């Protein structure tokens with residue numbers, strides 16, 4: 001495999017390039033829905049799969065393939081299927097792995113739409129889901145039933161940045177004949193490679209850090225040639241939640257700077273977390289890079305850096321938290337993340353607003369909690385923007 005020959009940064013810049021006779025240096029975009037064949041016989045051979053090659057861009061496009069091959073190599077996987085969004089990556093992975101009557105165990109604190117997908121839509125296909133606290137390995141073990149096929153985890157979690165032990169979960173899954181699926185959106189392969197820790201599939205929202213500049217929606221599933229290359233690809237090529245060539249090109253270019261950006265986001269988040277710890281109106285800071293974080297040692301061993309997302313609690317509940325947000329002049333008030341622009345959000349009234357107060361309490365989402373996805377602006381300006389509301 002390519003990754004045996006070259007290092008991460010080289011793969012990120014060069015892998016999967018398909019140069020045309022024009023001799024272009026940068027990766028080309030192929031905005032075409034279909035392809036032409038030299039003869040009836042060639043068309044027949046392509047359609048039958050006898051001869052590999054492009055057929056129709058729902059499932060074969062050279063620009064999309066470049067992105068898929070590059071991301072697969074960066075994750076250390078054999079195969080990758082690109083999708084129209086992160087949600088369609090999760091759907092494709094679940095449909096690829098499960099059927100009616102199957103059961104899945106998921107960490108409780110996964111992305112909001114993921115919970116809705118599991119509870120309202122996969123349930124209609126006869127696939128049920130149990131939820132467990134992310135760090136409680138005994139709870140994961142106990143939740144596995146005879147019909148459990150998949151363990152699904154997102155780590156670090158959002159917004160409290162809890163860290164799951166991927167190698168331990170992989171072992172639990174495999175002992176019971178299940179597959180471990182990891183949503184690697186928050187770390188990206190630049191900081192964490194779940195397949196190398198034993199996970200079977202990685203899913204991505206490329207919309208976040210892989211793009212990195214808030215432009216395009218996309219997703220991906222990465223894993224071995226059978227699970228991804230046959231099962232997930234088989235669903236995608238038929239159902240059609242495919243990535244557009246233009247988006248694939250943007251994401252391919254995003255991969256080139258991914259590691260540099262992830263290290264910069266992480267360094268800024270670390271510095272901001274330490275600064276927040278010193279603010280009198282801040283009662284707690286959640287960030288895996290802080291020594292008091294319950295999984296600090298695990299995060300240090302499992303990740304190359306601690307990521308760009310942190311959250312913190314302010315004294316005074318919702319009013320105080322909203323005051324911080326409403327006194328910013330630069331930070332973007334949005335629940336999105338993975339952008340060069342820093343974002344701030346109040347989880348209790350946005351991403352977690354539909355939960356009952358009791359469920360929010362159980363999930364650890366207090367009224368004074370704020371989440372920041374730290375961007376790449378000058379840190380001094382981010383501090384000034386926050387200090388105004390924190391001082392009130």
Ligand SMILES: *Cc1c(COP(=O)(O)O)cnc(C)c1O
Pocket residue numbers: 085086087088111113114154183185186204205206207208217218219
């Ligand atoms: C955003 C996000 C998703 C969904 O991705 P989309 O590209 O918005 O469909 C899934 N998982 C995580 C962790 C996310 O942050």
